[in-house]
Amino acid sequence: MRNNSGGVIQRADIGQLLSVLTEKGYITIGPTLRDNTIVYDEIESVQDLPIGWTDIQAPGSYRLIKRDDEALFAYNTAPQSWKRYLNPPRIRLWKAQRTEGGGFTVDPEDYAPSKYAFIGVRACELKAILIQDKVFLGGYKDPCYQSRREGAFIVAVNCTQANETCFCASMNSGPKAESDYDLALTEIIDEQRHEFVVECGSERGEEILKELQHRPVEAEDSQRVDERIQETISQMGRSMDTHRLQSLLASQPNHPRWEEVAERCLSCANCTMACPTCFCSTVEDVTDLTGDHAERWRQWDSCFTMDFTYISGGHVRSSVMSRYRQWMTHKLSTWHDQFGVSGCVGCGRCITWCPVGIDITEEVAAFQNSHSQKTTNSVEK
Amino acid sequence: MIAPTQAPMVTTPWTITRIEKETEDTFTLDLKASEVEASPYRFEPGQFNMLYVFGVGEAPISISGDPAKPKRLRHTTRIVGTVTRAMGALRKGESIGIRGPYGSSWPLEQAKGKDVIIVSGGIGLAPLRPALHKLLAHRQQYRRIILLYGARTPEDILYNKHLEKWRARFDVEVYITVDRATRNWRGNVGVVTPLVKRAPFHRDNAIAMICGPEIMMRYAVQELRTRGLQAEDIYVSIERNMKCAIGHCGHCQYGPAFTCKDGPVFRYDKIEHLFNLVEI
Structure with missing residues (x-):
């Protein structure tokens, strides 16, 4: 973990992050509006993000409503999760061809390494990825998952608000991403500013940040992040007691x-x-x-x-x-x-x-x- | 357990060298590796393979051959569904895809110096035959060897030739029973579990291995426990739906266990809390 390295990016420069990642060969996957929900799909620019939208969730209910600002990540969880990209809903394992005399040959699927950059991975989702790592890489390795996971660049986003259905705080999996990301963003919006406090979690992350216009993180910036995280925790609508x-x-x-x-x-x-x-x-x-x-x-x-x-x-x-x-x-x-x-x-x-x-x-x-x-x-x- | 490979879901074609019809609905296939790289194959009694029929599908089938002759891979299958039906229609010279071996095995090491009681029902004798081969190949390492076997009718008895051979030996005790007798049957009639009462084993120095329908296994465990056998001296083989055999598909979960890698052979005390639950 490299909490010491980081920077602050202005809202206007966030598009740079996407273009730098694209230049480095990453396919950028992030939140976008579709079918009255927020889904994770290929995004090309900031315009693809759910600008100014938020979600209101309750048991059996999901609604999107417009906010009175231009927030980029002011929603919580999308119906889809990143497993859609790491462990796709449907993949071919192999092809086989009949040969003369009742035999056959098998041609395993070649999973070329994918270079995905996941934009907007929440702390709970990051934890979920680490859990699926244990399933698909812990014993027998799933070659498809491995090919997608190893190359993935993770841009985490810390939640600055919580929904009625959220309970990550009680599960020790959020709302702030603590490790295993490349970059982690906290969106800060108030009267004076709309900016992102960025923490680097890897060398790859540091290299990307270097190419973005940013200023150093001041003590007030970190304080603003902490305040928002605390506020998010207090907003959480649910909790689970995991004791025994x-x-x-x-x-x-x-x-x-x-x-x-x-x-x-x-x-x-x-x-x-x-x-x-x-x-x-x-x-x-x-x-x-x-x-x-x-x-x-x-x-x-x-x-x-x-x-x-x-x-x-x-x-x-x-x-x-x-x-x-x-x-x-x-x-x-x-x-x-x-x-x-x-x-x-x-x-x-x-x-x-x-x-x-x-x-x-x-x-x-x-x-x-x-x-x-x-x-x-x-x-x- | 074999080492995790690069592509664990990829099957390897083996060629059918012999087909033997065992009963009305069961048959045994002998397979030999078509490709050279498949030849270092070896397995432990109780383990299974995933068998693939071209274009139809895959099914987990226990290995029923002699572990000392792993190059002739042998599986006995009962026709119960689409894949096993298609398997039954294959001919000599055609190929079957093999992945494996997978899973845990019978406790033949732990059984050394002990009486061994094998309780099997129907097709449940198939995964126990490799154990019998190995026990008899090292006969002096074990005390009594007792085989209890139950089939539906005399026509449903598997491995007649082997059973006759084992029964003729002075160092193996074989008890066979059928649920329903036919005209020529002179043997025991009834379910297999009451035979446990007759089996002459020493309760403080014995190990039991059971495979058959779950209901039969429940009663067999009950009888063995009544005879004074400890839960940790009883082993059972559990059947569950399996799609991958490598702990990824989730289908074979049995409480905390993945039947494909923690089983199919379980020490009874480890699963006692699940064994009498329905729909678990």
Whole structure:
């Protein structure tokens, strides 16, 4: 971490950042308006950013509204996350060709190294990327993920406001990016200024900053950053108490709350698609009309689908109850066993994008309350 | 476990050298590596491969051959779905894609100097056959070897030739039962689990290996525990949906475990808390 190196860039010069990155050969991916949401897509200039827009999120609800300023990053989380670029929704794994006499040859997909610059990665999203690193690079290495991840240049943006569905502070994953970025920006807007305090997190980041018009960081600048981060923390609409949560959920497979939440859950899989850490996938085999050419594709899958657990004896998890239980227990409990971290970063996407507004923090609280009640009762006895 | 390779999802064609029909719905394929680089292949009893049928799909199939002869790769498959049906239609000389071996194996090291009880049901004998091959190849290292095997009907009994050979030996005890007898059946009728009561093993110095339908495994564990076997001396092989076999696809999760890499063979005490739960 190189907190000492940094600078302050004026709003008018932020376009330079994009053009310098482009000159260095990066494909710049950042937030842009589409379909009444903010999505991450290829951007060419500041004009592509959601200038002056913010998002209002609540359980099962997402609205964009116009602000009275020209803020570039005054929104929280987009429905998509960066996994779309690091672990694309659908990729080809290999092609195969039938040969004479019943054999075939296999031609593995060549994943040429991608040079993406991700603009506007929030602290919770950065944490999610580090979590997916453990999944795809921790044991067997996924060549596609590796080719995209290793070249990625990360421009983090610290959140200067929080939504009702945000709870990264309680998950220790935000709102300020602490490490593993190349550059981190904090957008400062008040009567006198619209500027960005930039921190460098890598040599690559320092090199880029050198090419941008900037002034040194003064003590007041750092103070303004700290104030905004504190304000963001205080705005956070939700929190999750993770104390002993891993063992609590692991010990409650028959808790009646699972049935209660299953009555509302549509098992639509939205939460898993929106979640920045969910990584499950399935494969599809296709052939052309001659039947001599076959391909194998991998695509995102969800533990909420019926087919997910199909074996010869039937579907292991046929009830919605068991599928919700699997998802939430995995996310908050068994993820620790598998990867040494929680699978939740507190971004709130699963709450916002759940069509019926199921709230993971509320579910956790329900388990904790019933547990503490039980403990109290047994003490009274 | 094999070393993580550059492209772990890429399959390698092997050639079918022999097809043996075992029962009405099961068959055994012998495969040999088509390419030279695939020949350093070796596996441990209990491990599995991902088998790919051209253009149709991939399925996890346990290895059922002799680990001392890894160049002749052997798999016994029951026709239960699209991939296994297509596999059953392949002919000698055609190719199958192989990735593997994957997963944990039977505790043959830990079993040394102990009585070994093998409880299997139906196709569950397939992943245990490599263990039997290895146990018998090093027969003097183990005490009693007991095989309990249950099939649906006499026609569904797998590996007749091997069973007859093992049964003829004085140093292996083989008990076979069928759920439903036919006219010519003179053997035991009923499920396999009550046979545990008859098996002569020493409860303080024995190890059990179980593979079969989950319901059968539950009762087998119960019987073995009643006979005084400790939870840590019992091993079971779990079946789950698998798409990748390398811990990336998420399908095979069994509580905190990935069945593909932490299993399929689990020590019972490690999964006891999951074993009797439904839909886990």
